[in-house]
């Protein structure tokens with residue numbers, strides 16, 4: 001049975017909805033194909049070359065083109081690799097390393113990571129900040145926040161303060177943060193490559209529920225951003241309602257603008273029309289990544305700037 005047939009049989013509304021985005025055999029094959037293992041080297045603990053040299057004695061590493069510290073690695077169980085336990089490497093999906101690269105945080109800045117657990121991107125942000133400055137790493141799910149804390153400890157992150165609020169509450173810190181990452185809760189189509197559960201449990205109703213949460217969070221995050229600051233909005237899903245629709249909503253409600261993202265990554269066409277709605281041409285500047293584009297999880301990334309000089 002082809003991947004397309006299995007998906008059609010497992011969740012017919014899922015198949016019907018996303019065949020409007022892409023109906024190629026390749027698209028359906030990569031929606032369910034197991035992911036390649038990838039890692040990010042944690043330069044907070046040791047120089048990149050030292051860790052890479054050590055790993056290459058045992059494993060094959062293939063550089064990920066869009067992130068200097070990222071590699072595909074031929075290992076079955078990362079937990080058994082000593083460098084993992086020591087926090088020298090972090091298992092992180094290759095496309096999920098893009099949002100912090102686009103955010104470009106610098107040492108000394110104040111950064112809000114609104115939906116941070118389990119902390120793969122918080123660790124990467126701290127790495128780019130060289131452990132100087134401050135990250136507010138927020139996640140309202142307490143169990144996940146505990147995992148976040150454990151991961152930040154293992155990775156040697158010294159500049160994060162963990163909070164457990166609804167991200168929308170950060171709206172009251174108006175014009176405060178140099179950078180904001182909203183790696184939003186979403187319907188997780190990208191995660192089907194990790195577990196079939198996400199395909200079996202996918203419901204259109206959930207997409208709409210997430211879209212409403214995302215709209216609340218993106219407005220709050222933008223409010224908390226300093227003039228002249230950068231905000232990155234990302235999801236690991238392909239649904240236009242959770243991606244183009246949410247960013248288009250921000251563009252209509254505020255003075256936010258989008259900036260083009262220049263990275264060596266293949267993308268799919270932005271969705272500028274969906275279910276009778278038309279979205280701003282600005283959305284062409286965002287990255288819509290389907291699983292078959294680079295053999296990764298699905299991802300959507302928009303780089304948002306707030307006009308002003310930050311003073």
Ligand SMILES: C[S@@+](CC[C@H](N)C(=O)[O-])C[C@H]1O[C@@H](n2cnc3c(N)ncnc32)[C@H](O)[C@@H]1O
Pocket residue numbers: 096114115116117118119120121122138139140141144165166167168183184185186213217
């Ligand atoms: C995609 S995951 C974040 C992954 C994380 N950024 C990382 O790279 O490891 C989305 C997170 O949003 C959190 N979340 C759910 N509702 C939220 C809300 N109202 N405000 C902030 N975060 C929320 C979930 O608990 C979940 O951990």
